[in-house]
Amino acid sequence: MAPSVPLLWVLLPGLAALEPLSVGLAIGVASALTGYLSHPRFYCSYVECCPRDGQRLNATALKAQLDSRLFGQHLAKDVVLKAVLGFSNNPSPKKPLMLSLHGWAGTGKNFLSQILAEHVHPAGLRSKFVHLFLATLHFPHHDQVKLYKEQLQNWIRGNVSACPSSVFIFDEMDKMHPGVIDAIKPFLDYYEEVDGVSYRKAIFIFLSNAGGDLINKAALDFWTSGKRREDIQLKDLEPLLSVGVFNNKNSGLWHSSIIDRNLIDYFVPFLPLEHRHVKMCVRAEMAARGYTVDEDIVQAVADEMTYFPKEQKIYSDKGCKTVQAKLDIHEDLVMGDTRARG
Ligand SMILES: Nc1ncnc2c1ncn2[C@@H]1O[C@H](COP(=O)(O)OP(=O)(O)O)[C@@H](O)[C@H]1O
Ligand SMILES: *[C@@H]1O[C@H](CO)[C@@H](O)[C@H](O)[C@H]1NC(C)=O
Ligand SMILES: *[C@@H]1O[C@H](CO)[C@@H](O)[C@H](O)[C@H]1NC(C)=O
Numbered sequence: 001m002a003p004s005v006p007l008l009w010v011l012l013p014g015l016a017a018l019e020p021l022s023v024g025l026a027i028g029v030a031s032a033l034t035g036y037l038s039h040p041r042f043y044c045s046y047v048e049c050c051p052r053d054g055q056r057l058n059a060t061a062l063k064a065q066l067d068s069r070l071f072g073q074h075l076a077k078d079v080v081l082k083a084v085l086g087f088s089n090n091p092s093p094k095k096p097l098m099l100s101l102h103g104w105a106g107t108g109k110n111f112l113s114q115i116l117a118e119h120v121h122p123a124g125l126r127s128k129f130v131h132l133f134l135a136t137l138h139f140p141h142h143d144q145v146k147l148y149k150e151q152l153q154n155w156i157r158g159n160v161s162a163c164p165s166s167v168f169i170f171d172e173m174d175k176m177h178p179g180v181i182d183a184i185k186p187f188l189d190y191y192e193e194v195d196g197v198s199y200r201k202a203i204f205i206f207l208s209n210a211g212g213d214l215i216n217k218a219a220l221d222f223w224t225s226g227k228r229r230e231d232i233q234l235k236d237l238e239p240l241l242s243v244g245v246f247n248n249k250n251s252g253l254w255h256s257s258i259i260d261r262n263l264i265d266y267f268v269p270f271l272p273l274e275h276r277h278v279k280m281c282v283r284a285e286m287a288a289r290g291y292t293v294d295e296d297i298v299q300a301v302a303d304e305m306t307y308f309p310k311e312q313k314i315y316s317d318k319g320c321k322t323v324q325a326k327l328d329i330h331e332d333l334v335m336g337d338t339r340a341r342g
Contacts (some may be wrong), residue, residue, distance in 0.1 A: 050163030103270025106319025281320035
C-alpha cells in the first residue's frame with residue numbers, strides 16, 4: 001500500500017501566478033512524480049512491503065542457499081524444499097503451511113528457519129512480517145496462559161491482516177504450555193477466513209528438541225551398521241517420531257489439538273552433527289568473518305567440542321551452536337600471537 005503523495009498541493013499556491021500552459025506542465029510533472037513515488041518498485045525499495053499476491057518465492061535460490069549453507073541435513077533440506085515448493089506454487093492453499101522441526105540442539109533448526117524466512121521476506125528475522133516467539137521469553141509463566149493466548153491471537157490476527165504471507169516461528173516448542181499452542185489452532189485449520197482474515201498464505205514453523213534423542217539413536221544405529229548417513233530416509237524416522245513424539249504427553253505440543261487435527265503438514269527431522277560437520281561450520285564462520293580459513297584452527301575448534309555417545313564420540317553435544325564462541329577465543333589467541341610476534 002503506497003501513500004498518495006500530496007506533492008500536487010504543495011505546488012498549487014504558486015500555480016495561480018503562472019500561465020495555463022505552465023500550470024498544465026506543472027500538474028503533469030507533479031502527477032508523474034506522485035505516480036513515480038507511489039510506484040511499488042520505488043516505494044518498496046525504501047519501505048518494506050508485503051509480497052503481492054502471486055509473487056512466488058524463488059525456489060532455485062532457496063535450494064542453492066540450503067545446499068551451500070546447511071550442513072549434514074539432507075532430510076530436512078529435502079522435506080522443506082518439497083513443502084515450500086508445493087505451498088508456494090499453489091495459488092490458493094487450503095490452509096497455512098505448518099512445519100514442525102525436530103532435532104538435537106544446535107543442528108540448524110533456527111538456521112534453516114531463518115534462511116527460509118529470508119526467501120519469503122528478504123529482511124529475514126528483521127522483517128516486520130517475520131515473527132519469532134520464544135517460549136521462555138514470551139510465555140514464561142504458566143499461570144498467565146489465558147493472557148498469552150489472547151495476546152498471541154491478537155498479534156497473529158493483526159500481523160496476518162497486515163501481510164497474508166507472514167511467517168511465524170515458535171522456538172522451544174517443548175517448553176511451551178500446550179494451552180498457548182491451542183490458541184493458534186483456529187488459524188492453522190482449513191478455514192477460508194476467520195473473522196474476515198484469511199490465514200492460508202501464512203507460514204508457521206515450530207522448533208523443538210522433542211524427538212531429538214530418537215533421531216540421534218536412529219542415526220547411531222545407521223552408523224553402527226556401517227550404513228551411510230546420507231542413506232537415512234524419512235521413512236526410517238517417521239515410525240520413531242510418531243511413537244516417541246506424538247504420543248509423548250510430556251513434549252508440550254503433543255497433547256494439543258493441533259496434533260489431533262493433523263494440522264502439521266511436515267515433520268522435519270534434524271540429524272545430529274558429526275565432527276566433519278562441525279568443521280564445516282567453523283570454516284563457514286571464518287569465511288563469514290572475512291578470515292582466510294586456517295585448517296589448524298578449524299581442527300582445533302572442532303576438537304574442543306564434546307561428542308557423544310561416550311564410547312564412540314561421533315556426534316557433537318551442542319551441534320554447531322558454540323562454534324562462534326569458541327572461534328572468538330581462538331581469534332584472541334591468534335591476534336595475541338601476531339601481536340607478540342610483531
Ligand atoms: N546444519 C548446520 N549447518 C550449518 N550451520 C549450522 C548447522 N547447525 C547449526 N549451525 C550453526 O550453528 C548456529 C546455531 O544453530 P541453530 O540453528 O540455532 O540450532 P538449533 O535451532 O537447532 O538449536 C547457527 O546459527 C549456525 O551458524
Ligand atoms: C532466482 O534465483 C536465482 C539464483 O539466485 C537467480 O539467478 C534467478 O534470477 C532468480 N529468479 C527469479 C525469478 O528471481
Ligand atoms: C505483530 O506481532 C508482534 C509480535 O511479534 C506484535 O508486537 C505486533 O503488535 C503485531 N502487529 C499487529 C499489527 O498486531
